[in-house]
Amino acid sequence: MKKVLMGNHAAAIGVKLARTDVVSAYPITPQTQIIEMLNDLDESGEFGGRFIKVESEHSAMAACLGSATAGARSFTATSSQGLAYMHEMLHWVAGARLPIVMCDVNRAMGAPWILWTDQTDSLSQRDTGWMQFYCSSNQEILDSVLMAYRVAEEVLLPAMVVYDGFTLSHTYEPVDVPDQKLVDKFLPKLKNEYALRADKAEAFSALPSPKEYYRLRARMDHDMGRALKVFEEAGKTFEELFGRRYELIEPYRCEDADTILVVSGAPASTARVAVDQLRKEGCRAGLLKMRAFRPFPAQALRDFVRPGMRLAVVDRNYSQGHHGIFCEEMKSALYSLEKPPEVYGFIAGLGGGDITPELLSEIWRDTDEGRADAAAPNWMEDAR
Amino acid sequence: MKKVLMGNHAAAIGVKLARTDVVSAYPITPQTQIIEMLNDLDESGEFGGRFIKVESEHSAMAACLGSATAGARSFTATSSQGLAYMHEMLHWVAGARLPIVMCDVNRAMGAPWILWTDQTDSLSQRDTGWMQFYCSSNQEILDSVLMAYRVAEEVLLPAMVVYDGFTLSHTYEPVDVPDQKLVDKFLPKLKNEYALRADKAEAFSALPSPKEYYRLRARMDHDMGRALKVFEEAGKTFEELFGRRYELIEPYRCEDADTILVVSGAPASTARVAVDQLRKEGCRAGLLKMRAFRPFPAQALRDFVRPGMRLAVVDRNYSQGHHGIFCEEMKSALYSLEKPPEVYGFIAGLGGGDITPELLSEIWRDTDEGRADAAAPNWMEDAR
Amino acid sequence: MTVKTSIPEPELLSAGHLACQGCGATLAMRYALKGLGKETVLVTPACCWTILAGPAPRLSVGVPLLHCPFATAAATASGLKAGLVAQGDEKTQVVVWAGDGGTFDIGLQALSGAADRNEDILYVCYDNEAYMNTGIQRSGGTPQKAWTMTTQGQKGSERPKKDIDSILEAHHIPYIATVTPGYPEDMVRKFKKARGIKGFRFIRVLSPCPPGWKHDSSATVDLSKLAVQTGSFALYEIENGDFRLNTKLAKRKPVGEYLSKQGRFRHLSEDDVKEMQATVDAAWEKYEKRG
Amino acid sequence: MTVKTSIPEPELLSAGHLACQGCGATLAMRYALKGLGKETVLVTPACCWTILAGPAPRLSVGVPLLHCPFATAAATASGLKAGLVAQGDEKTQVVVWAGDGGTFDIGLQALSGAADRNEDILYVCYDNEAYMNTGIQRSGGTPQKAWTMTTQGQKGSERPKKDIDSILEAHHIPYIATVTPGYPEDMVRKFKKARGIKGFRFIRVLSPCPPGWKHDSSATVDLSKLAVQTGSFALYEIENGDFRLNTKLAKRKPVGEYLSKQGRFRHLSEDDVKEMQATVDAAWEKYEKRG
Amino acid sequence: MPRLAFDPEKTPPILISGKSMSENKTGIWRSIRPKIDMDKCTHCMVCWKFCPEACVDLSSGDPQIDMGYCKGCAICADVCPVDCVEMVEEESR
Amino acid sequence: MPRLAFDPEKTPPILISGKSMSENKTGIWRSIRPKIDMDKCTHCMVCWKFCPEACVDLSSGDPQIDMGYCKGCAICADVCPVDCVEMVEEESR
Amino acid sequence: MLEIRFHGRGGQGTVLAAKMLADIVLRSGKGECMAIPEFGVERRGAPVLAYARISDGPIFLRTKIYEPDVVVVMDTAAAPSERVCEGLKSGGTILVNSEHSAEDLAKAWPDAKVIVIPARKIALKHGLGTPAAPVLNTAVIGAFCAAFDIADEKDMEEAIRGSVPIKIEENIAAAREAFEFISERRAHAAASV
Amino acid sequence: MLEIRFHGRGGQGTVLAAKMLADIVLRSGKGECMAIPEFGVERRGAPVLAYARISDGPIFLRTKIYEPDVVVVMDTAAAPSERVCEGLKSGGTILVNSEHSAEDLAKAWPDAKVIVIPARKIALKHGLGTPAAPVLNTAVIGAFCAAFDIADEKDMEEAIRGSVPIKIEENIAAAREAFEFISERRAHAAASV
Numbered sequence A, B: 001m002k003k004v005l006m007g008n009h010a011a012a013i014g015v016k017l018a019r020t021d022v023v024s025a026y027p028i029t030p031q032t033q034i035i036e037m038l039n040d041l042d043e044s045g046e047f048g049g050r051f052i053k054v055e056s057e058h059s060a061m062a063a064c065l066g067s068a069t070a071g072a073r074s075f076t077a078t079s080s081q082g083l084a085y086m087h088e089m090l091h092w093v094a095g096a097r098l099p100i101v102m103c104d105v106n107r108a109m110g111a112p113w114i115l116w117t118d119q120t121d122s123l124s125q126r127d128t129g130w131m132q133f134y135c136s137s138n139q140e141i142l143d144s145v146l147m148a149y150r151v152a153e154e155v156l157l158p159a160m161v162v163y164d165g166f167t168l169s170h171t172y173e174p175v176d177v178p179d180q181k182l183v184d185k186f187l188p189k190l191k192n193e194y195a196l197r198a199d200k201a202e203a204f205s206a207l208p209s210p211k212e213y214y215r216l217r218a219r220m221d222h223d224m225g226r227a228l229k230v231f232e233e234a235g236k237t238f239e240e241l242f243g244r245r246y247e248l249i250e251p252y253r254c255e256d257a258d259t260i261l262v263v264s265g266a267p268a269s270t271a272r273v274a275v276d277q278l279r280k281e282g283c284r285a286g287l288l289k290m291r292a293f294r295p296f297p298a299q300a301l302r303d304f305v306r307p308g309m310r311l312a313v314v315d316r317n318y319s320q321g322h323h324g325i326f327c328e329e330m331k332s333a334l335y336s337l338e339k340p341p342e343v344y345g346f347i348a349g350l351g352g353g354d355i356t357p358e359l360l361s362e363i364w365r366d367t368d369e370g371r372a373d374a375a376a377p378n379w380m381e382d383a384r
Numbered sequence C, D: 001m002t003v004k005t006s007i008p009e010p011e012l013l014s015a016g017h018l019a020c021q022g023c024g025a026t027l028a029m030r031y032a033l034k035g036l037g038k039e040t041v042l043v044t045p046a047c048c049w050t051i052l053a054g055p056a057p058r059l060s061v062g063v064p065l066l067h068c069p070f071a072t073a074a075a076t077a078s079g080l081k082a083g084l085v086a087q088g089d090e091k092t093q094v095v096v097w098a099g100d101g102g103t104f105d106i107g108l109q110a111l112s113g114a115a116d117r118n119e120d121i122l123y124v125c126y127d128n129e130a131y132m133n134t135g136i137q138r139s140g141g142t143p144q145k146a147w148t149m150t151t152q153g154q155k156g157s158e159r160p161k162k163d164i165d166s167i168l169e170a171h172h173i174p175y176i177a178t179v180t181p182g183y184p185e186d187m188v189r190k191f192k193k194a195r196g197i198k199g200f201r202f203i204r205v206l207s208p209c210p211p212g213w214k215h216d217s218s219a220t221v222d223l224s225k226l227a228v229q230t231g232s233f234a235l236y237e238i239e240n241g242d243f244r245l246n247t248k249l250a251k252r253k254p255v256g257e258y259l260s261k262q263g264r265f266r267h268l269s270e271d272d273v274k275e276m277q278a279t280v281d282a283a284w285e286k287y288e289k290r291g
Numbered sequence E, F: 001m002p003r004l005a006f007d008p009e010k011t012p013p014i015l016i017s018g019k020s021m022s023e024n025k026t027g028i029w030r031s032i033r034p035k036i037d038m039d040k041c042t043h044c045m046v047c048w049k050f051c052p053e054a055c056v057d058l059s060s061g062d063p064q065i066d067m068g069y070c071k072g073c074a075i076c077a078d079v080c081p082v083d084c085v086e087m088v089e090e091e092s093r
Numbered sequence G, H: 001m002l003e004i005r006f007h008g009r010g011g012q013g014t015v016l017a018a019k020m021l022a023d024i025v026l027r028s029g030k031g032e033c034m035a036i037p038e039f040g041v042e043r044r045g046a047p048v049l050a051y052a053r054i055s056d057g058p059i060f061l062r063t064k065i066y067e068p069d070v071v072v073v074m075d076t077a078a079a080p081s082e083r084v085c086e087g088l089k090s091g092g093t094i095l096v097n098s099e100h101s102a103e104d105l106a107k108a109w110p111d112a113k114v115i116v117i118p119a120r121k122i123a124l125k126h127g128l129g130t131p132a133a134p135v136l137n138t139a140v141i142g143a144f145c146a147a148f149d150i151a152d153e154k155d156m157e158e159a160i161r162g163s164v165p166i167k168i169e170e171n172i173a174a175a176r177e178a179f180e181f182i183s184e185r186r187a188h189a190a191a192s193v
């Protein structure tokens, strides 16, 4: 049944519906309402699991390392400085193949101190072995927590549900809260055959030989690849149960579009307004919404693009010394095509600067009318 | 004059010659000899600065934040787990535009525990705003510390000198130790006009507006771009003073080569042996050694490549869910070319597995004879 | 205009800062700066004072201030001190200004390291007994039984407040002192004294917080005094391990007088108050034994 | 074969581990496991025991062991306990087995958090008084004046050893105890007792280390006994704040007898030894006052 | 909307934050304001001592509250030894 | 050298490390070895109690040192109450 | 699409007012509503802003609101007049909690329609909050629903019952009183034109 | 290119022996030498390996050494014979610190040239280390230099002076004695062939 929820509360309710066993988290703006709601649910008995109120984010992921090794469904949530403080533990729990799910509420990275949203915090974790799914609405946040557990527990890899600080986290909008019984069907109790058993003397994460390590990483790559299919199947099952479909990439009005905006997160929602507006002005505009960033949907992208197409990639992040991160990964994925499409990268909204339909339209026109730079990043500052 | 030095000692001597004011570091294999030599130099009075023996790597970079803000030349050194534990501070000191120099002794990332070298630890810091220079010999380690300070202090961005754990760090070989007077000419005392002055009431890293934050990041991008030129000029000056030339990328026997190995770190040294061997067998093989990873030498690469060329990129790292990191960035940089060369990515030596001339030759032949996959990563396990 | 108080008149805290009405942590900064004077540099981790110092391009204090990440205050200050000394400045006092979360919990590793090295810095913790900047979550400084947004049950916070002063004592440092804005003369004296001591010094400032403690903004100074008068917060100095009480309390007021004015303790039963009285009495037994 | 000792015969530590000859930390594990028994899970951060537990695919102990990053032992153990309880296992003891570096320094933030939450885990720190696994660098557990690779000056380590037991006491936890392999019966008794107590328990094991303390491998047990007999290391238990000495020392041997057998103290002057004797005497004055 | 409305080279690499907060008039926060009965006032300056906004001016000898900054926290009223500070409702503008 | 000498699908996702260390014979570490004079030995088992390698076998009643593991640390010699354990040089193999 | 900006004071439920509006719109089933807080640090007593978007279909626009159609002033003391009309669409409406007349207030905002609701008086009448800190968001929302035909009183009541933690009946009463206060004014104005 | 593997015991200067060789080669100016430790955990008493490469030109090969030309056994007790000849190039040489005769030792390594040097005896003679832990790396290196014409005694002496921290004269004496011990054997063998 529908309720008006802020994004953070949608996430907390997703965690409760998933019958999560252990939550361990530390407060940070703009994530605190997740913690506060989980605390209230814990104290009111509605949340059956244990909520460990740890002393830092590094310890939050360490507690998840412990609880997930015991085979318990584990969750944490953080943002920017806190996510970066966990970095060592992100590498670790991925290498330990633990299906932990975490919400990262996007917030730009200091210095200087900065409270508002951009994606550099989550995207700069791209090499840690975590799956990453991006949300454009509070409904997607709740649903993505359930999808993330389903995929993570199938391929034994941790997954991040990522959404915009304030723009989604603190914004109230109607959300359909799924029925617990249906969620139990979608997400049965976790049975992890590799979990620690108190009666079996085994060590976890002991020092291997280089050869053994190489093979572990190759197996991880194999499972990361498998996750693409597992996600799509989970998306179909989700639709059967809850009526909403989730896919790795989601085109909008691209059938006959020559120039397409490639956008993720809340700006992908605003981009529909821009595309509709451009269509009204006679422009053959389309939108490709990126939901999955890890595993990167390279094959899906290669199948989607057509020669002669122009992609205007909007990055609300920046890898200093190279390029916007979605743009860079898009180019790498499409490189091997016979006739790869033109890809232009735009840097917009860093530090929480608003990404408006006007700015998106200007990005689209610059690309469509050949004013954008094909090699270097195009810095697009919003006028307001 | 020449001395037989292990890589870690070459680094420590570079730090001493640079008249570094403040060193703060925490021990971790395979970096400990840097700390031990700096400690001995400190206790014997040969090292004029202060050595703060901190309680963790997060605190090591925090102490550098403090000393560099006061305008002092600052240094730290770490590896894998320690570098990852610093991640929040790497973002921070780059945003604070502090010219800190750090040695990262490459060691693969856990879990599981792993002692031996691979590049995933340093390369997974690619989005933190730090410059990264890779070394293939102990001489390059010493020289790169001096070069890193020169470039960092010119563009006010921190720089990482990265070299292979054990293969270089613990291996002894002859190293020319430059004369202190010449080093003083190459590296005059640091005058940071943006440093904190005890008599001026100013706050550092206070909360800006999104617009101000966006402009700070655009200025950072501008300086990262400038660093490419500054590095090349510094390389020329270094040659005039010390007789050794350093460039962003260093081709070897590529003039007439159709298939070229793209390699970094110690394996780039072994690759010369492989290329010479292939040449003896009549193959037109070449080697492109990547010294700079951040700023990524995109233009230099675009100028270097010729249509019809085949690049075999050897990545001793892996970004799970996408590709080898040098390969991915290479494809992104070359994407906008009219006729981009074929780029093939190979994953070798993870966890410290040996990268032998035989393995490099097999990589070269697979690429040259069209057996390599152009889209997906080619996993190349060494036979031994 | 001779003010009948030993507190220096010049203000290093400027009006216009963004503190809530009746903020104890702001009074704390005002008096601290009066004791420290101009030759001071502040290092501030994430906390309310990250905001109170002012958004760019502003600064609400008359001395340089280095913002740093939440877990790093003592390490950043150690480096700043080393950097200043390397530039030839041995005089400027490097002072950490951190909250209780940044001191008792996430910053404890760095704090313990700096104390262990006896770094020549003054570490000040303004203790408002919870994470206020992120919306009043429990910290290691939250008193037992107190309400916070993460301890809303009938019993409030179930664990006792960490005894941070004893933790610092275990590091064998030259000076530890407790102060609170209700006694500004005592506070200014101790900051002046601390300024002159070499090595790692620790001052903890009990700082009432209207939204966090759920009391009226007017009660801040009153509560600060009551904390001392009821013995809930003892004013003392520990110099190289020698403990000395600063307020000779003939008779301590009952703790109820202090607790009843705070909404965070509204849910307390009589037994709860008795228990807290017993805890205070036990603590004073120890103080008197040492004092 | 009746052994004339209260120590159980079954071995949960297997021969073939990679410890140096005469490793005190190995004896510590051997006796701890005898006291803890099978229904135990170990959590071990980076330290010598990361190696001694054995490279994959081997394990040198007869209980499950979870390796974890250096700064996270107490937090990982908190999560492991919560995970086991969630799976219906309330019996298995979750025991942290960490070195002094992982306990006094980089792991202190997590340790303090778990103690503050009174997590139902037993935290054991085998204290060999330096970072041995990375080549004998000074830690917060290194005694004053001791030589290490990072304190090679004439005065050795210039700062006193952190009083970690008092730091734990400041967290109001149910049980703190000190043990050393020279007294295996006392050690096994305390581990059995700790097993039965609910909440956060802390046991510190003084563990002589031939390469680190520069003593002959044969002297490990002797030094462990001398540490107690000279009063340099006191055996005691603190139950809910009540302090009790375990060894009634009629007359303490001079500390010189303990120090002279260790190469790390070879550079000590007579005055140095006198100073260290004074420190031990002062500590015992406090113990007797409390005991 | 031009690609970049500023020239990166002219943007300083870091923001220097030295302007005084005093340009931010916090008087607007008040819903009640302090009124001092100057006759009863003993000029003991306790109100100056305990004002968190440091907005009680001493220069004239009388305690003059700068209403540009006073947030109406009522601490001065609470601490005044002779109770000569009365909090009155802020007239709605 | 085949691209991948193994099939990723058949490689377990994590290494299970449960084999006993006892398969690693540490006897090779010795440069000196303990020799017990069985006549003087009082079977007090103190040597069993303090051996860091837990390689003194009790089953036969006499303290039998398993030379496959003994590292020659000489603790047994040091702690034996009747000094009947002598350390002798390892004959070079 | 109706874009609304609320001006209030920290700690007095400004964001909750916007959220209640969203609850009411959802309950009414007549469209979608998004409530957006000002993304910054909220200090008790300091001026604070909140926003809402109401539209009949799903709302995809996720940006700040620069040119609101309606501005709601919950505390005139915390909302300097030039800030109130900043970006207000020409012909936009300002709903003000005040005991002054619409005419007096209109002087400050010449080209806007001004609607007045004595929300503070209504709130205090129903024992909501104190004179220094009145809890007047339900009264303001009641007035809003009447002024812009958002929902009928039944839907409004149910929504408030679901979203107000304490003093539920008092809040509902205050909302209804404000609703009727505005409805009468509108009926009267419609009749006299 | 000469590839060498050293077998020793943890804590007895095995890596230092390889490093000394590099110092000597540098001092001799007749080529380049790289000394490479075994990349793992060194435990006192446990067997340990170290490697070296000597070539007349710069050395670019940075890999492990799989098929050494020469194996140096500094402590036979810490080097099981099958491990000693593992990967040894056919016709390779094994330089062994032992008091047994070359003939006896050759039985364990039939297809390798065996050279014996009583390094332990020489070291103890010069007061280097103790019977349980002799410091014999300078003696071994002295023998090596003589056996493979790496450098003359003067260069060897200077290099040892620069790289040995304590007991410098004793180490030099031990190295020279080993050098001469091997040179005589070679002269004798050359004469009788």
Ligand SMILES: Cc1ncc(C[n+]2csc(CCOP(=O)(O)OP(=O)(O)O)c2C)c(N)n1
Pocket: A026, A027, A028, A029, A057, A081, A082, A085, C046, C047, C048, C049, C069, C070, C071, C098, C099, C100, C101, C102, C103, C128, C129, C130, C131, C132, C133, C134, C139
């Ligand atoms: C690594 C990290 N984790 C969490 C935060 C979020 N955060 C900022 S301030 C704060 C609470 C500070 O509490 P305290 O130190 O007591 O200061 P106070 O706000 O009470 O003044 C938190 C949790 C952060 N900035 N960085």
Ligand SMILES: Cc1ncc(C[n+]2csc(CCOP(=O)(O)OP(=O)(O)O)c2C)c(N)n1
Pocket: B026, B027, B028, B029, B057, B081, B082, B085, D046, D047, D048, D049, D069, D070, D071, D098, D099, D100, D101, D102, D103, D128, D129, D130, D131, D132, D133, D134, D139
């Ligand atoms: C984040 C991080 N920093 C540093 C290290 C390197 N390291 C591994 S073990 C160790 C020392 C451990 O000392 P202690 O805890 O006393 O155990 P011991 O080795 O003495 O048994 C260090 C510094 C690491 N593994 N991870």
Ligand code: SF4
Pocket: C018, C019, C020, C021, C022, C023, C024, C025, C026, C048, C052, C128, C132, C133, C208, C209, C210, C211, C212
């Ligand atoms: S929350 Fe408390 S400490 Fe923070 S500014 Fe407000 S009153 Fe001061």
Ligand code: SF4
Pocket: D018, D019, D020, D021, D022, D023, D024, D025, D026, D048, D052, D128, D132, D133, D208, D209, D210, D211, D212
């Ligand atoms: S270094 Fe010390 S603690 Fe570590 S294995 Fe060796 S003897 Fe044991």
Ligand code: SF4
Pocket: E036, E040, E041, E042, E043, E044, E045, E046, E047, E048, E063, E079, E080, E081, E082, E083, E084, E085
């Ligand atoms: S405290 Fe009261 S009596 Fe004293 S100066 Fe202020 S108003 Fe006057």
Ligand code: SF4
Pocket: E033, E034, E050, E051, E052, E053, E054, E055, E056, E065, E069, E070, E071, E072, E073, E074, E075, E076, E077
């Ligand atoms: S009401 Fe508060 S802010 Fe205003 S003068 Fe009095 S103490 Fe200062």
Ligand code: SF4
Pocket: F036, F040, F041, F042, F043, F044, F045, F046, F047, F048, F063, F079, F080, F081, F082, F083, F084, F085
């Ligand atoms: S300690 Fe000595 S006497 Fe006792 S059993 Fe062992 S060898 Fe025999």
Ligand code: SF4
Pocket: F033, F034, F050, F051, F052, F053, F054, F055, F056, F065, F069, F070, F071, F072, F073, F074, F075, F076, F077
């Ligand atoms: S020498 Fe050491 S290892 Fe061998 S039996 Fe004796 S105590 Fe055990």
Ligand SMILES: [Mg+2]
Pocket: C099, C100, C101, C127, C128, C129, C130, C131, C132, C139
């Ligand atoms: Mg606080």
Ligand SMILES: [Mg+2]
Pocket: D099, D100, D101, D127, D128, D129, D130, D131, D132, D139
């Ligand atoms: Mg240790």
